[in-house]
Amino acid sequence: GAGVSQSPRYKVAKRGQDVALRCDPISGHVSLFWYQQALGQGPEFLTYFQNEAQLDKSGLPSDRFFAERPEGSVSTLKIQRTQQEDSAVYLCASSRQGAQGANVLTFGAGSRLTVL
Amino acid sequence: DAKTTQPPSMDCAEGRAANLPCNHSTISGNEYVYWYRQIHSQGPQYIIHGLKNNETNEMASLIITEDRKSSTLILPHATLRDTAVYYCIVTAQGAQKLVFGQGTRLTINP
Numbered sequence: 001g002a003g004v005s006q007s008p009r010y011k012v013a014k015r016g017q018d019v020a021l022r023c024d025p026i027s028g029h030v031s032l033f034w035y036q037q038a039l040g041q042g043p044e045f046l047t048y049f050q051n052e053a054q055l056d057k058s059g060l061p062s063d064r065f066f067a068e069r070p071e072g073s074v075s076t077l078k079i080q081r082t083q084q085e086d087s088a089v090y091l092c093a094s095s096r097q098g099a100q101g102a103n104v105l106t107f108g109a110g111s112r113l114t115v116l
Numbered sequence: 117d118a119k120t121t122q123p124p125s126m127d128c129a130e131g132r133a134a135n136l137p138c139n140h141s142t143i144s145g146n147e148y149v150y151w152y153r154q155i156h157s158q159g160p161q162y163i164i165h166g167l168k169n170n171e172t173n174e175m176a177s178l179i180i181t182e183d184r185k186s187s188t189l190i191l192p193h194a195t196l197r198d199t200a201v202y203y204c205i206v207t208a209q210g211a212q213k214l215v216f217g218q219g220t221r222l223t224i225n226p
Binding site for chain 2: 004031033035041042043044045048050055056059091093103104105106107108109110
């Protein structure tokens, strides 16, 4: 597709449920990022992939958060045993490889998670 | 540990130039200035970036001071669709993540 696609756009979960959020990056984009955005705040970095390798997961808030990109394309962010503080918009972004393109990220519209 | 300082909000009249300031007094020699914006209910959108020279593209112009401690993003003829939160980010080229601050909420008024 022409852009980064995320699904679902909206997810309501009961506290304690597991959720999975999907990201389809732009075809050919080597780098993939996940960000978390709380209401009224700027996006906060969660994790980064280069192809299938997860090179940085320093932003994942707890071991309940897990991300994967097994074939170097589609990525899934999984949150286990959701808590109310996990309520946020989860943004996925991708970028071309190479110094010039590395910081020019294309973001998806995000998945809004609400934990009741 | 934000590297940039931006005003929390600004207003601009439709059709006028919107000038958004950003202070980055601790910028290093290998760090670039990037600007993104986020329209309501959308993901952030890349606008422009630069190192030390002024830059212009179809969306905006970026003016970086000679000492590189501050910059200004200019939207030459603002429209209502330019209402968004604008983020100024300082990062090394090829860095593996962008660190967003609070940004400036720009409101374009009719």
